[in-house]
Amino acid sequence: MLPHTFFLETVMACNLRCPECAIGGGITERRNSIMNMSDFSLISNKIKPYAKYVLLHMWGEPLLNKYIFEMIHEVASYARVNISTNALLLNEEKALELLRSGVSDLIVSIDGVSQEVYSKYRVGGSVAQALNNLKLLSRLNSKYSLKVDIQPQMIVFDHNYHEITAFESICMELGLVPFFKDPYIRNKNSEFRASSDIKFQRKTYENNEELIRAISGCNDPRYVFTISVNGDVVLCCHDYDSEIRFGNILDSRSTVENIWNSDYCQAIRKGIIGGKPCSFCLTKCMSYVLSEDYPVGA
Secondary structure (H helix, E strand, O other): OOOOEEEEOOEEOOOOOOOOOOOOOOOOOOOOEEOOHHHHHHHHHHHOOOOOEEEOOOOOOHHHOOOHHHHHHHHHOOOEEEEEEOOOOOOHHHHHHHHOOOOOEEEEEOOOOOHHHHHHHOOOOOHHHHHHHHHHHHHHHHHOOOOOEEEEEEEOEOOOHHHHHHHHHHHHHOOOOOEEEOOOOOOOOOOOOEOOOHHHOOOEEOOHHHHHHHHOOOOHHHHEEEEOOOOEEEOOOOOOOOOOEEEEOOOOOOOHHHHHOOHHHHHHHHHHHOOOOOHHHHHOOOOOEEHHHOOEOO
16 A cells, blocks of 8 residues: 655744754754755655645744745645644735645644743744734634634643643634644653643553554554655654655655655565564654653643
8 A cells, every 4th residue: 555645844944942842952963954846846746646635844834935835735736735833924914825825734833822831832932923823814714715724733731731721712712623732752851741631641651562562553654655855755754863764755766656665665664563663663753652751740
């Protein structure tokens, strides 16, 4: 089976410094980079026969790419398009252009309602600006009878748990349904903690046997094709340093099919599904983690 979901990293840069993010936390060794339109179109033509859902972001703020609306429009001709943004770079003109671009699902990440709480994680951002732009998006979407699924998202940590109700109220007043995301936390030494409320904790595993069994059910090796900003095809969206590369989709002889069916890609994929995942999956994946490495608040 060939992949039908594609992560395409259009920007490897951000206007914020979120500590648990590969960019914001200064964890990645890759340089900041923005994909040009020529490379994007070449990649788009190659994924077009297979793509049903395309996420035009990975590590970075996609609105930093001056071609992002053009990119969305191109992909929207053959697949559903997902964009995730902190919404801080919008004004009315750009908000309307984004909504009219063909984007299907628009995630707007706002992790709090007070500046003190919001800025603890969204370092360098303004919560008032983010909330005003969320309201702007909602108003324009309704005014012009557009069909974009605007998804306000709050990553719930221990430090912002008490603002869930206020965030929910703001969203409901706008006619939007909030999404509360369990946090990714890189290790037990992080300054951040998941909420003590189990509803907002990521599922964790008690030992390696349980972890491996869970990893075998991961959808990425079955359906997902992940492309970094320079065209490298990597293991998954968690591979922020492109440690496991299957090829480069920008190479003239590379296709989705021959990369996906290469010996190396097949071996990694079969290992994950068959209960013999590579070391990256066991030590660096943020979706499947041991309980001892996932700190929870009191």
